[in-house]
Amino acid sequence: MGNDIPAGAQVPRDTIMVVDDTPENLVLLSRILQPEGYKVMVLPDGKRALEAIRARQPDxxxxxxxxxxxDGFQVCAALKAxxxxxxxxxxxxxxxSEPLDKVKAFDAGAVDYITKPFNVMEVKARVGVHLDLSFLQKELEYYNARLEERVREQVMELSRGHLALITAMSKLASVRDSETGDHIERTRRLCRLLAELLKKTPAFADAIDEGFVENIYNASPLHDIGKVAISDYVLLKEGELLPEEFEVMKTHTTIGKEYLGQALAKSPGNKYLRMGMEIAGNHHERWDGQGYPVGxxxxxxxxxxxxxxxxxxxxxxxxxxxxxEAFSHDAVVEIMRWEGGRRFDPDILAVFLDNDAEFERERDGPV
Structure with a gap:
């Protein structure tokens, strides 16, 4: 039964159920199996056997x-179902004892077939082999389940480490500007909301799943990570930027993408860094090709x-x-509607416009 039983412990006996409508066969098989240390349950028909199995399963x-x-085939079918x-x-x-009878038995799900009259040594050998195989199968399933659980725990631990890295990196962008920190928190929630809404549409159902939604929620805070390299004079300037200052500001996209690419090279399994690099480098591109940094x-x-x-x-x-000054929600909706397919993906914009009230509630909720 394995090697994990403590010394001195009583080894549990395997339970074998014998189902046969002939009393002599029940007695004979009991006399063959009980001296081998097995606990034998005898039942005279299939119906009572199924009832007994529900109360206590044999080995x-x-x-x-x-x-x-x-008949036996019907009982077997009920058990396998x-x-x-x-x-x-x-x-x-x-x-x-015809070959076709044995083939039918194996097709029904049996592991073996013993013909009458019984050969005592054959019965003992076949029963012993299949009990050993069953035990090994259960043991394998147990260890596979434990292995899968350990793998899940390690993946979760790795994911928590990845997330901690993303959180620390995203805070870099908000250290010098508290408004940036609030913006990061609001936009991650809005990205999750928009992704969840897009997931329900035919246009994006194949591209967006729950994993994508989780990834964009955790990766979107990195969209402005490149601003850590922008000088305070430009980043914190009061008033509108001059053209040359705006050119400097635009470099936060390429800087962010490069920075995250270097981090990803050291942690290639970090899915948040991978999506964060996509977002940081491309979130100022426009649908019509008039955005930056690449167009x-x-x-x-x-x-x-x-x-x-x-x-x-x-x-x-x-x-x-x-x-x-800040624009009202309704004014922003009209501005974005006017932008149409120039700045934004038309399908994404349509989902936003159809659900703009949800965006207002999410955006204006507590940070």
Missing amino acids: LILLDIMMPGM DPATATIPIIFISAL LSGEDIPLSARIMSLVDVYDALRSKRSYK
């Missing part, structure tokens, strides 16, 4: 084929960046800056 079943009421009993090994016992257009812009682009503009317009 193996010796099942006669030719019985009144339910129930997940709770499907793995109990069944050995058919029968006077039928990508349409679906050449990564989906994560297209989502971030809309969310970033929405929150920026709703926010007060040193050079402008």
Whole structure:
């Protein structure tokens, strides 16, 4: 039964159920098996056998084929159809000895077939082999389950480490500017909301799953990580930027992408860094190709960046800056509607416009 039983402990006996409508066969098989240390349960028909199995499952079943009421094939089919009993090994016992009878038995799900009259050594050998195989199968399933659980725990631990790294990195962008910190928190929530809404639409159902939604929620805070390299004079300037200052500000996209790319090279399994790099480098691209830093257009812009682009503009317009007042939600909706397919992916914009009230509630909720 394995090597994990403590010394001195009583070894539990395997329970074997014998189902046969002939009393002599029940007595004979009991006399063969009990001296081997097995606990034997005897039942005279299939119906009572199924009732007894529901109360207590045996480790193996010796099942006669030719019985009144339910025959052996019907009993076997009922057991295999129930997940709770499907793995109990069944050995058919029968006077039928034609090859087709044996093939039918194996097709029904039996693990073996013993013909009558019984050979004592054969019965002992076949029963012992299949009990050992069943035990090893259960032991393998147990260790596989433990291994899967350990792998899940390690993946979760790794994911927590990745997330901690992302959180620490995203805070770099807000150290010098408290408004940036609030913007990061609002936009991550809005990205999650938009991704969840897009996931329900035919246009994006294949591209967005729960993993994507989780990734964009955790990766979007990195969209402005490149601003850590922008001078305070430009980043914190009160008033509108001069053209040359705006050119400096635009470099936060390429700097962010390069910075995250270097981090990803050291942690290639970090899915948040991978999507964060997409977003940081491309969230200022426009659908019509007039954005920066490269001038990508349409679906050449990564989906994560297209989502971030809309969310970033929405929150920026709703926010007060040193050079402008905050716009109302309704005013921003009209501005974005007017932008149409020039700045934003038209399908993403349509979902936003159809659900703008949800965005207002999410954006104006507590940070």
